[in-house]
Amino acid sequence: MLDNWLPFLIYGALALAIPLSMLGMSFAFATRPSHRTKTRTIPFESGVSQGPPRLQRFTISFYLTALLFIVFDIEIVFLYPLAVVLEPLGWFAFWELTFFLGILGVAYVYIWRKGALEWR
Amino acid sequence: MTTPAVDWFALSPTLALLAAAGLALLGSVLVPHRATRVFSAVVCALGFVGAGVAAGLLYWKSPNATLEVADAIRRDRFGALAQIVLAGVGFLAVGISYAQRVRRDHIGEYYALLAAAGGGMVFLVEAQNLMTLFLGLEWFSICLYILCAIEIDRVGSLEAGLKYLIVGSFGSAILLFGSALVYGATGALEFGEIAAAIEQGSLQDDGLVLAGLAMLLAGLGFKASAAPFHMWTPDVYEGAPTPVTAFMAAATKAVALVLTMRILVTAFPAEEDLWTIAVAVIACVSLAWGNIAALVQRNLKRMLAYSSVSHAGFMLIAIAANNELGGRALLYYLIPYSAASLGAFAVIAARERELGDRVTLDNIGGMGWERPTLGVAMWIFMLAFAGLPLTGGFVGKFYVFAAAYDRGWWWLVIAGVIATAISLYYYLAVIRAMYMRMPAELRLAPAGGSPPREALLSASVVACAAVTVGSFFLVEPLIDLAEKAASQLPF
């Protein structure tokens, strides 16, 4: 029973060690001003400064592309089980695959002609 | 490994609508702009016609129920009859939608989504497996979320879409978790195997099965908008474009209730004494809540939304009866109910296009005189909702009560009769409002002279009225069809 948990233990230890080492190193190597500045009081966020880009606006095409990516990315998950049984099922699997890709193809032609892939 | 056999014929209604959806989607980008509306509407309508014809053939050619496509779907007359009703609803919805002002660059998508939602629905009524159940449910739901929000420039439409998405997905998630629990307890996804596993393992009192069953019921309750899972209904029905509301009110409810009956009867016969009581209680709550809330509504779309909650209650009585008479009653009830709700929302859509504003009991005044055809049709729809003779609604309610009485649940019959009496008040109020005021007194005059004449919308309304009345006079053949369909479920 305990053996099974060993990988989890190692995983957990690593997961703890990485952020702790980052925190530690930022204390060890940082050149910090001696007095308290405003920057020092904001939360530590993976070393990325929480600077001005609050007002920065992303273009709508950014969201659009991201959404399209998610959909098409996840649809491909159906190809994994098909790949497992591709050999024994032979041509049947091939035609099923074609059918599925055909549906995706219709969607692809649609977003392409609609102009959703152009970065504006 | 053997190659799985796919019965393409059993899938043909779904495939017809899927093809229509794909063609309409391609049409929206490949066909010249001025032809998009005609092209996509015609393709969508043809898809529904094709699905209807295929479902008719399926009904005819399936004297015995069989499991197809790796036991994922059940080819039977019960599903085929529901598919015919759905195809009719979709076809008429195209007619109602045609003159709706949808943004030109969204018109192709509108019809593509309508066809796709129809495809999901005709797939779902055949489902015989927890996986196809969830897939079909989400398939049409996601299409409907977008359809609700398709008038993207109107905040109300977006809000309806988002609310429906949140509440609908919440219901789906509950249903999915319930499916997972049932799967875990029985090790089966197919409804028949679930029933067999419960029988063999004596899992009648198994906590996982009971929790799973409760969650499945709740999830389906959200889709059928039965109280107390109905809170999204008035808001979404009000905010969605009216033709979409018409389609949703008729089709979504039909699908959810047909499926509820199928899964309860085929997968959980061993839990019968539990779920019949649960469904009966949900039915009573729906009847009470729907009717009482409808009494105080001024906005017609909200009133009809609550009325649809109460009709879910009536159809749930048929399910709670758990006998063949109940199956017959449910399938028959769907025909006049779908026609009447499509038609009633279509009349509201016509008024909305005249006024450019939401339709209330106040500003519908005089419509009965201005547009006599629609006025007479609205009479028929309201009488059908109330369940008065010369409309199919009367026969539908009669069969529902007969089914409950047959089981010995006279208290359900009494609840139904009381609900019918209350509902008369607000259904007749609509008719009264349409005729009581003279057009001269009307403050909100139609903008720009005489109201627009939409031939297709009027034709659809007349067709709905014809079905509503026709189902009263053609009771025998229709009940015969429903009886053959219901006899294929293992009551």
Add this chain to the structure above:
Amino acid sequence: MMGPDVSWYIVLSGFLFTTGALGVLLRRSPLIVLLSLEIMLNSANLALIGFARHLGEHDGQIFALAVMAIAASEVVVGLGLIVAMNRSNVELDVDKLTTLRG
């Protein structure tokens, strides 16, 4: 059979499901609500996969794959709606979405 007993997975998935459901019911930002919905769907996925492993068959795993795809489609529609609302300058708070009220 390797790994912890199936009941642990079910307990965890039940916990996740409750977390998600509470998130949907209590939080007001539509984004967080969508996130909570995903947690609910994924908790069901965990239960499906845990049961499938326990029963030694694959149906549950295929089911989980299908659920992943559906969840992605759902969240894409939801995010699209939120972007559209943001563009029309609607305040993103589900308690304040009251254009529709009777």
